[in-house]
Amino acid sequence: MVVSCNGLEWELYGLSRKMQLTRTIEENAKYVHEKLYLVRT
Helix, strand or coil: CCCCCHHHHHHHHHHHHHHHHHHHHHHHHHHHHHHHHHHHC
16 A cells, blocks of 8 residues: 555554554563563462
């Protein structure tokens, strides 16, 4: 998908980057939580 308007292209790029970052943070939090749980038990 090629967007002719440069501003919209950057907006979509920024949005996808934000979503990737959010997913990574959630995955890291889950990973840390599991590690802490294993350490506690």
